[in-house]
Amino acid sequence: MNRGSKPAVLVTGGAGYIGAHTAKALHEQGYFPVVYDDLSSGFREAVRWGEFVHGDIRDGRALAETVEAHRIKAVIHFAGLIEVGRSVVRPDLFWDVNVGGTISLLAAIRDRGVDRLVFSSSAAVYGQGGRGPLETIPEAAPKAPASPYGDTKLACEWMIAAECRAYGLSAVALRYFNAAGADPSGAIGEAHEPETHLIPLAIAAALGRGPALSVFGTDYDTPDGTCLRDYIHVNDLAAAHVAALKADLAAGCFETANVGAGQGRSVLEVVAAVARAVGRPVPHAIGARRAGDPPSLVADPSYARELLGWAAERSELDQIVADALRWEAQPAYSTGARAAGRTVQAAPR
Ligand code: UDP
Numbered sequence: 001m002n003r004g005s006k007p008a009v010l011v012t013g014g015a016g017y018i019g020a021h022t023a024k025a026l027h028e029q030g031y032f033p034v035v036y037d038d039l040s041s042g043f044r045e046a047v048r049w050g051e052f053v054h055g056d057i058r059d060g061r062a063l064a065e066t067v068e069a070h071r072i073k074a075v076i077h078f079a080g081l082i083e084v085g086r087s088v089v090r091p092d093l094f095w096d097v098n099v100g101g102t103i104s105l106l107a108a109i110r111d112r113g114v115d116r117l118v119f120s121s122s123a124a125v126y127g128q129g130g131r132g133p134l135e136t137i138p139e140a141a142p143k144a145p146a147s148p149y150g151d152t153k154l155a156c157e158w159m160i161a162a163e164c165r166a167y168g169l170s171a172v173a174l175r176y177f178n179a180a181g182a183d184p185s186g187a188i189g190e191a192h193e194p195e196t197h198l199i200p201l202a203i204a205a206a207l208g209r210g211p212a213l214s215v216f217g218t219d220y221d222t223p224d225g226t227c228l229r230d231y232i233h234v235n236d237l238a239a240a241h242v243a244a245l246k247a248d249l250a251a252g253c254f255e256t257a258n259v260g261a262g263q264g265r266s267v268l269e270v271v272a273a274v275a276r277a278v279g280r281p282v283p284h285a286i287g288a289r290r291a292g293d294p295p296s297l298v299a300d301p302s303y304a305r306e307l308l309g310w311a312a313e314r315s316e317l318d319q320i321v322a323d324a325l326r327w328e329a330q331p332a333y334s335t336g337a338r339a340a341g342r343t344v345q346a347a348p349r
Helices: 017-028 060-069 084-089 091-109 148-167 198-206 234-246 267-278 302-308 317-329 336-340
Strands: 008-012 032-037 051-054 074-077 116-122 170-176 178-180 213-216 231-233 254-259 284-287
Touching: 008 017, 017 032, 017 074, 017 234, 032 060, 060 091, 074 091, 074 234, 084 091, 084 148, 091 148, 116 148, 116 234, 148 170, 148 254, 170 234, 170 302, 178 234, 178 317, 198 213, 198 267, 198 317, 198 336, 213 267, 231 234, 231 317, 234 254, 234 302, 254 302, 267 317
Parallel strands: 008 032, 008 074, 032 051, 074 116, 116 170, 170 254, 178 231, 213 284
Antiparallel strands: none
C-alpha cells in the first residue's frame, strides 16, 4: 500500500481487537499504520489499513528493522497477553510476553527517531485498592493489581516512564476499562478465542449459540450484588489512542489517563441490555465469584478530557450492545465457538 506523505505509526498487536479498530482510526486521521503482530491471537483479516509485518514482540531485531524500514516516528503498543485468569496460572508467560516484549520494543525504538509511545495499559493496575464500590477511580488512586496480568501492565508503565526520563521519549499509558462493541461497518470486531468477556458471552447465550451465561457472583457489596464495570466502546478507545498520539507533550514527559465512560454497569444490567437488543432473554445461572475480579472498576475519565481533549461518544450501554450484536450475529472472521455459530442470525426485533 502506498503511504505517500502520511506519517507511519507502528501498531504492535494491530491484528487484535482494539489494535484493529485503532488502525482504522489512524487511517481515517491521515496516518499510515504499520501493524506488527505474530497472529497468535489476532487475525490477518483484521489488518485492512496500512501494512502488515509478521513478528514476535520479543524479537528486538525484527522490531528495529521494521522501525527503520518504515521510518516510524510513533508507536502504539498493544501486543501482549490479556486473559486475567490465565495470568494467575501462567504468570511466567505474562512476564515474558508483556514485560519482556515491552523491553525489546523500548530497546528497538531508542535512537531510531521515535519520539512518541502510546501504551495499552489497563484498569487492572488499580485492583480494589481500598475503594468503596461506588467510588470512581482517578489516575492517582492506589495501585493494587489483583492479578499477574495487572502486575505486568504496571511494571511496563514504570519501565516506560523511566525511559521517558532517561532520553526524552514522550509517552501516554492509556488505562482501559472494559472495551466492548464493534465498528459499525461490520468489517472488524471482537474475536477472542477462547472468549471470556461478558458481552459476547451473553449475546452467544441469547442467540442460542453458546451455553447459558454464568453470572460470577451476586454477593458483592454493590447495588445488585454483581460486579460493576465501566464499558467503553472500542471506537471511543481507538479515538483516545489517536488523541494520545497528537497530544502536546514535552520531551521526556510520561502521562497516564483512564479511558472509560465514567459509568458503572452491573453484570445484571448488561444481561438486561443484551436481552433487549436480541429480543430474547439471556439464559443465565448464578455462579461462583471468579478469582481476581475486583467488585467495581469505574473510571473517573476527567483527566483524559483535560489531557487529550477526548470523551466517550458511543459508549451508552445500549449502543455498545447493539454494535456488538451486529458483529456477533455475523462476524467477518473468527475461530472456535464464533466460527461454529457464524450462520446464526439475530432474531428480528
Ligand atoms: N462476568 C460474568 N460471567 C462471565 C464473564 C464475565 O459474570 O461469563 C463478569 C465478570 O465477573 C466481571 C464482568 O462480567 O464482573 C466483566 O467481565 P469481563 O471478563 O468482560 O471483563 P473484565 O472486567 O474481567 O476485564
